[in-house]
Amino acid sequence: MMEQYRQIKSRYPDSILFFRLGDFYEMFYEDAEVVSRELDLVLTTRGGKEAAPMCGVPYHAADSYLARLIAKGYKVAICEQMEDPSLAKGLVRREVIRVVTPGTIIDEKALPARGNNYLAAVVEGGGSFGLAWADASTGEFQYALCQGLEELLDELVRLMPAEYLLPPELAADASFCRRLQLYTRGVITSWPAAACPDDACRELSLHFGEDNWRRVELPPGAALATAMVLSFLKATQQNSLAHLDIPAPASVTGRMVIDQATRRNLELVACSREQKREGSLLWVLDKTVTAMGARTLRRWLDQPLVQVEAIKARQEGVGELVDGFILRQELRDALQSVRDLERLAGRVAYGTAGGRDLQALRKSLAVVPEILALLAGARAGLLLDLREQLDPLTGLVDLLGRAIVDDPPLSIHEGGIIKPGYNSEVDDLRRAAEHGREWIAALEAEERERTGIKSLKVGYNRVFGYYIEVTRPNLPQVPDDYERKQTLANAERFVTRRLQELERQVLGAEERLVRLEYELFQALREEVLQVLPRIQRTARALGVLDALLSLATVAVDNNYTCPLVDTGPVIQIEQGRHPVVEMVETHGSFVPNDTYLDQEQRVHIITGPNMAGKSTYIRQVALIVLMAQIGSFVPARRARIGVVDRIFTRVGAADDLFAGQSTFMVEMQEVANILRHATRRSLVILDEVGRGTSTADGLSIARAVTEYLHDVVGARTLFATHYHELVTLAGRLAGVKNYCVAVREEGEDITFLRTIVPGSTDKSYGIHVARLAGLPPEVLRRARELLEHGPGDESRALFKPAKKVPVTGTEKQVLKELASFPLMASTPLEAMEQIFRWQRQLQEQGPEIVKIGRG
Numbered sequence: 050m051m052e053q054y055r056q057i058k059s060r061y062p063d064s065i066l067f068f069r070l071g072d073f074y075e076m077f078y079e080d081a082e083v084v085s086r087e088l089d090l091v092l093t094t095r096g097g098k099e100a101a102p103m104c105g106v107p108y109h110a111a112d113s114y115l116a117r118l119i120a121k122g123y124k125v126a127i128c129e130q131m132e133d134p135s136l137a138k139g140l141v142r143r144e145v146i147r148v149v150t151p152g153t154i155i156d157e158k159a160l161p162a163r164g165n166n167y168l169a170a171v172v173e174g175g176g177s178f179g180l181a182w183a184d185a186s187t188g189e190f191q192y193a194l195c196q197g198l199e200e201l202l203d204e205l206v207r208l209m210p211a212e213y214l215l216p217p218e219l220a221a222d223a224s225f226c227r228r229l230q231l232y233t234r235g236v237i238t239s240w241p242a243a244a245c246p247d248d249a250c251r252e253l254s255l256h257f258g259e260d261n262w263r264r265v266e267l268p269p270g271a272a273l274a275t276a277m278v279l280s281f282l283k284a285t286q287q288n289s290l291a292h293l294d295i296p297a298p299a300s301v302t303g304r305m306v307i308d309q310a311t312r313r314n315l316e317l318v319a320c321s322r323e324q325k326r327e328g329s330l331l332w333v334l335d336k337t338v339t340a341m342g343a344r345t346l347r348r349w350l351d352q353p354l355v356q357v358e359a360i361k362a363r364q365e366g367v368g369e370l371v372d373g374f375i376l377r378q379e380l381r382d383a384l385q386s387v388r389d390l391e392r393l394a395g396r397v398a399y400g401t402a403g404g405r406d407l408q409a410l411r412k413s414l415a416v417v418p419e420i421l422a423l424l425a426g427a428r429a430g431l432l433l434d435l436r437e438q439l440d441p442l443t444g445l446v447d448l449l450g451r452a453i454v455d456d457p458p459l460s461i462h463e464g465g466i467i468k469p470g471y472n473s474e475v476d477d478l479r480r481a482a483e484h485g486r487e488w489i490a491a492l493e494a495e496e497r498e499r500t501g502i503k504s505l506k507v508g509y510n511r512v513f514g515y516y517i518e519v520t521r522p523n524l525p526q527v528p529d530d531y532e533r534k535q536t537l538a539n540a541e542r543f544v545t546r547r548l549q550e551l552e553r554q555v556l557g558a559e560e561r562l563v564r565l566e567y568e569l570f571q572a573l574r575e576e577v578l579q580v581l582p583r584i585q586r587t588a589r590a591l592g593v594l595d596a597l598l599s600l601a602t603v604a605v606d607n608n609y610t611c612p613l614v615d616t617g618p619v620i621q622i623e624q625g626r627h628p629v630v631e632m633v634e635t636h637g638s639f640v641p642n643d644t645y646l647d648q649e650q651r652v653h654i655i656t657g658p659n660m661a662g663k664s665t666y667i668r669q670v671a672l673i674v675l676m677a678q679i680g681s682f683v684p685a686r687r688a689r690i691g692v693v694d695r696i697f698t699r700v701g702a703a704d705d706l707f708a709g710q711s712t713f714m715v716e717m718q719e720v721a722n723i724l725r726h727a728t729r730r731s732l733v734i735l736d737e738v739g740r741g742t743s744t745a746d747g748l749s750i751a752r753a754v755t756e757y758l759h760d761v762v763g764a765r766t767l768f769a770t771h772y773h774e775l776v777t778l779a780g781r782l783a784g785v786k787n788y789c790v791a792v793r794e795e796g797e798d799i800t801f802l803r804t805i806v807p808g809s810t811d812k813s814y815g816i817h818v819a820r821l822a823g824l825p826p827e828v829l830r831r832a833r834e835l836l837e838h839g840p841g842d843e844s845r846a847l848f849k850p851a852k853k854v855p856v857t858g859t860e861k862q863v864l865k866e867l868a869s870f871p872l873m874a875s876t877p878l879e880a881m882e883q884i885f886r887w888q889r890q891l892q893e894q895g896p897e898i899v900k901i902g903r904g
Contacts, residue, residue, distance in 0.1 A: 051077070051101065053140060057128055064126040064148055065118060071134070073105040074127075087121055088114055109459055115149060116159030122236050125149045133564075147399070148285040151236045152212025153185045155399055157392065160186055163335075163343035169210035169235070170277035171201065172242055172270050173219055179270025181278045181296065182208055187344075187391040188292035188398070188585060190278070192271040193299040198228065199308075199722065204299075206232050206309040207351045214240040214277050232309055240281055242273045249276035256283075257295050265296065291581055292398035303359065304352040305678060305695055308726075310719045314700040314734075315671055316629070317350055330672060333628050334681065336602045338381055340389040341588050342595025349596060353678035355692055360614050363597065363680025366431040368611055370601035371682070376423060377601055383420050384595055387413045390588035397577045404457025404466040407573060410584070411449035417441040417587060420594070431597070438590035440583045445576065452573055461570050464563040472569060478562040485555030489515065492551060502526050507548070515552045516542040600681045607631075609682035612673075617691040620646040620674060620732070620765060624686035627669035628676065631684065640803040641685070644670050646765040648729070650786045652758060654776055655769045655805065657790030658814035660821070662803040663769035664700070664736050666790075670767060671696050671734045693732040693765070697723040700736040713741030720754060729763035736769045748772050759784050776809035863887050 054077060058066050065084060067074035076084045077095075081102045085092040094100040106114045118125055127149065131142045149156070152168030160166050165184045172179040178201040181192040195201040213235045219225060220239035229237070243249035246269035253276055254262040267275060275296045282290055307317075320328040331350055337343045354360045370377045388409040396402040397410075417439050424436045452471045458464075467475050493507040502523045509515050513534055519527055520540045531543035577584070603609065607628070624641035631639040640662070646653070655663050673683045677690040699719045720738060727733055738754055739747030751772050758766050759782050768775075779787045787809040791802040816832050870883060 050140060053143060057126075057143065057145060061126040061145060061148065064124040066126050066128055066145075067106075067111065067115075068128045069108065069130045069143065070105070072108055074108055074111055075103055075105040077101045077103045083123075084114075084118070087123075088117060112156045112158045115156060116154075119149060119151055119154055119159055122151065133560075145287075147287055150212055150238065150285060152210065152214075152238075153282065153285050154211070155186045155392070155395055155401065157389075160392070163337075163340055164347060165189065165208075165344055167208050167210040168212050168214065168278060168281065169205065169208060170214040170240070170274040170281070171219065171229075172216060172273040172277070174270045174273075177270055179268065179272070179274035180204060181271060181274035182210060183278050183282065183293065185282060185286070186395045188294050188395055190275075190294040190296045191299045192267060192275045192296050194268045194271050200306075202228065202232070203306065203308045205229070205235075206312055207307070209233050210235040212236045212238055214238055214281055216240070216242045216277075232313075238281075240277055243276050243280075246270075246272040249273050252276050253279060253296070256290070261295050267296070271298075286399060288399045289578075290398060291578060292395050292585065294585075303354065303356050305355050305675075305693070307351070307353075307696065308722060310700075310722070311696055311698045312351075314698040315668060315675070315696075317675075318347060328629060328633075330629060330676075333607075333632055334599065334603055334676075336599040336606075337595045338384045338598075339387050339591060339595045341387075341391055341592030342384070342599060344391075345589075345592035346596040346599055349679040350675075353675050354680065355678065355694055357614055357616055357692060360678055360680050360692070362429075362431045363600075364611055364614070364682075365429040366597045367600045367604065367680060367682060369427065369429040369432060370598055371604050371611075374605075377598060377605075379423055380420065380594065381598055381602070383416050383423065384591065384598070386416050387591060390414075390584060390591065394577075394581055394584045394588065397574060398581060400574070402574060402577075403459065403461050404453055404570065405459070407449055407577065408453050408455070408457055410577065411446050411453070414442050414446050414584070414587070415450075417591075418443070420591075431593075435590045435594050438586055440587045442580060442583060442587070445580055448576060449573065452569070461567060462563065464559075464566045467566045467569055472565070475562065475565055475569070478558045478565065481554045481558035482562055485551075485558065488551055489555065492548060493517075500526050500528060508542075513542065514556065515548055516544055517548060518542050600679075604682035607684060609684050610687060612677040612683050612685070612688035612690050614677055614690050614692060617689075618647045618651075618729075618765070619689055619691045620644060620670070620693075621687075621689040622670065622673055622683075622685050623688065625669055625673055625688070626684040627665050628672055628684050630665055630669070642666055642669075642803075642805045644805075646732075646767075647691075648763065648765075649784060651763060651784040652755060652766045652768065652778075652782070653786050653788050654755070654778065654809070655767060655788045655790070656771070656773055656776060656810045657769075658792060658801070658810075659818045661790035661792065661801040661814075662805075663790055665803075666805055667734050667736060667767040667769050668698075668700075671698065671732060674732055692730070694728055694730040695726065696732045696734070697727055697764075698734040698736075699723060699738060700734065716741050717750075720750075724754070724757060724762065727758070727762045727764045731762070731764040733758060733762075733764045733766040735766065737771065738768070739772070748774055751775060752778070755785070756782065773809065779809075859890055859893070863890060 054066070054068055057068070058080075065076060065080045068076065078101055081092060081104045084090060085104045090104045090106070092102055092104050095103050115125055125148070126145045127147050128143050128145045131144050134141050152166070154160055154166055166186060167182045167184055169180065169182040176197065178195040178198070179192070180195055180201060181190075183190040193204060195204055210233065213229060215226075215237060217239045220237055226237055229235075243252060249272040250262070250267065253272070256279060282293070316329045318329050318331045319326055326332050331347060334350070335343060335346055337346055354363075370380075390410065390413050393402065393406050393410045393413070396406050418441045421436060421439055421441065424432055427433055427436060452468060454466060454468045457466050469476055469479070489507055493505070496507070496517060497503060497505050502519060504520055504523065506518050507515060508518055516534050517531065518540050524541060527543065530545055532545065533541060534544050535542040622644040625644060626639055626641045655667065657663050673685060673688060674690055674693055675696060676683045677688065678692060699716065716738070723733055735754075739750040741747070742750075751770060752775060755768060755775060755778060758764055776787045779785045787807065788805050789808050789810040791804045791806050792810070792814065793800040793802060816829060816836065819832065820829055867887070872880065875883070
């Protein structure tokens with residue numbers, strides 16, 4: 050067996066080998082040491098002189114262990130027993146049935162439940178990059194040709210692949226790999242590309258069929274990348290890949306391209322600081338109830354539409370669901386029963402679907418007739434199209450309902466999966482297996498009666514099987530039809546034809562039953578495989594329906610309105626709100642604002658203090674535009690959106706130490722990208738430009754950028770800035786208008802009204818904000834002096850050294866308890882009681898401590 054292990058392992062040297070031994074997957078040698086360390090498993094040994102380190106995991110619980118290894122970047126080769134050990138002659142035949150890598154995961158526990166898991170291939174040539182990607186679990190397969198590295202990175206940030214396939218020469222390019230993994234964390238795998246695009250196309254044609262492939266026209270680089278993905282999947286999965294889509298081009302004409310900076314700054318799918326979903330736009334919009342719907346909605350958010358008719362088609366679908374309260378609720382209730390049909394179809398294609406998978410597939414498809422009935426009166430064109438795509442597959446649903454038990458076992462190799470009444474032979478074998486002991490007991494009673502031997506008994510052992518045992522004194526009474534089987538000291542054992550027949554029925558029934566159930570299940574899986582394209586089409590239609598329902602639900606719950614979308618230059622928003630911020634603000638406290646942009650007033654210079662709401666305002670405009678272009682309703686009283694081809698943002702200050710770039714360099718690169726690619730139809734959001742260098746340099750750059758956007762690009766632009774000098778541009782450039790955030794001053798106190806009004810301000814109120822942030826009074830006092838007299842004021846010493854106050858043991862104990870106090874898990878009363886106890890402890894130390902604490 051160990052020789053067999055070594056031979057198989059030699060073919061998969063870069064993978065951990067899960068070697069099936071009975072009910073366990075075992076690892077040996079270096080694999081065992083790695084897995085023991087990474088998964089905290091006990092390491093044992095096996096063998097004599099050449100003891101092999103080993104560890105194992107139960108096969109029925111292997112998915113969770115597998116997921117943890119893949120998450121750590123390992124590859125795992127699954128080696129299965131290919132024959133029944135009880136029937137095998139000699140060593141059980143074993144083969145690797147698939148290799149699991151980060152980009153080829155199909156196990157449900159290891160996959161992101163509401164997102165895609167992409168395997169991507171990249172090929173460089175002639176300054177462009179061929180890119181192809183597939184989700185092995187759902188069958189999605191697409192390609193694109195990217196002009197330059199920045200365009201490639203924009204696509205990869207959108208896709209966030211789990212694994213990259215790179216030709217050996219590109220995989221050896223450390224600089225390229227570093228850029229590739231800068232904003233994505235995919236594992237890089239070296240994989241050979243075809244010798245030429247023609248060879249790649251031939252390989253693709255062989256797999257997808259010449260008739261299907263004749264309609265596909267791939268650029269050479271994209272053909273190479275697409276063939277790499279296919280060859281890797283075939284090499285690692287070793288299955289039919291019947292669920293894999295014919296590669297489709299990722300359309301760039303019908304969608305908005307969002308660069309990585311904009312995606313990050315607007316926090317579309319994750320908050321930039323913690324990379325958590327909560328607090329993102331997706332967090333607000335995603336009320337889907339199915340995994341297909343969640344993936345569909347994220348794709349819409351990643352790729353907003355730019356064609357008005359397509360946008361309006363989604364709007365009409367959302368609008369009908371918004372207006373139809375009962376329809377909306379009944380559809381959502383129906384979809385609650387739908388499992389991840391795309392991934393269920395994928396497991397069928399891979400041959401890994403079990404009884405529970407087919408039962409889940411049946412229950413999901415059984416909902417389709419109800420959904421069709423609910424959509425019977427639909428008027429929106431998109432809803433009618435979805436109705437046409439939904440296939441109830443009633444024949445398959447009926448077959449699976451008759452064939453598979455309602456609660457199938459986890460394994461398909463141990464029987465108990467076929468429903469009674471589906472197959473007569475299964476029923477007979479099951480009766481034989483269940484009633485075998487009763488038959489044997491009845492035979493024993495009959496033989497005692499027939500022979501008159503009261504001590505006669507029927508026994509069993511693994512060597513001889515079933516036997517009739519008669520003690521020596523009773524041997525003269527043994528009938529002629531008894532055949533001697535074994536002689537013992539005090540008894541002899543016999544068999545009869547009837548006993549042998551029962552033995553065959555009893556002992557063989559269980560084995561034959563398990564084998565027959567497995568064969569019948571495989572036939573059922575093949576039936577599903579034949580209609581896989583219909584299942585996938587239905588799954589994707591359900592995903593679109595669920596995404597529309599999600600947008601409708603959010604629109605109703607959050608009081609959104611349907612925007613007018615056209616090809617004109619106007620962006621007009623009345624009483625617009627930030628979709629995320631208003632969700633976390635105290636109810637009713639968010640202050641809405643108006644916006645009007647067109648070519649006559651295409652650049653807004655927005656001034657005002659920090660914390661007053663400038664950043665929130667300009668982001669909300671960008672998010673409202675983006676929401677409108679995915680077909681969503683928007684948080685506003687009324688909105689008219691002239692479609693934008695791209696949204697650009699330059700927000701905040703962040704360096705990129707990994708890439709060796711300073712804050713200012715990152716800022717200038719983002720600005721350069723905007724100036725190169727923005728058009729008159731773009732929306733540009735600038736939140737400070739030029740703040741990472743000296744005031745003179747920064748102001749000069751900010752002004753030059755504003756003039757270029759106005760004169761050359763003509764893009765609709767919102768520019769929030771502390772450079773008050775820029776407001777003079779409104780008098781020189783016809784398309785520049787000044788706006789500011791309204792502030793109410795009452796002595797030293799200020800109130801941010803968070804309302805954007807026409808005009809400008811020459812104050813930043815920085816010291817006021819510093820006071821709100823809690824800077825020491827001495828620092829604030831000195832800042833006011835320097836502001837009044839100038840930064841060169843040397844009229845007095847800055848600060849006196851702080852007087853050191855000794856800390857008592859009681860104080861240390863109170864501070865320690867304070868630091869560890871579970872504030873968020875305590876009620877207000879519990880917190881007050883604890884504070885009272887601390888005060889009492891400090892009072893016991895003397896009034897001076899209390900005085901210091903109160904001060």
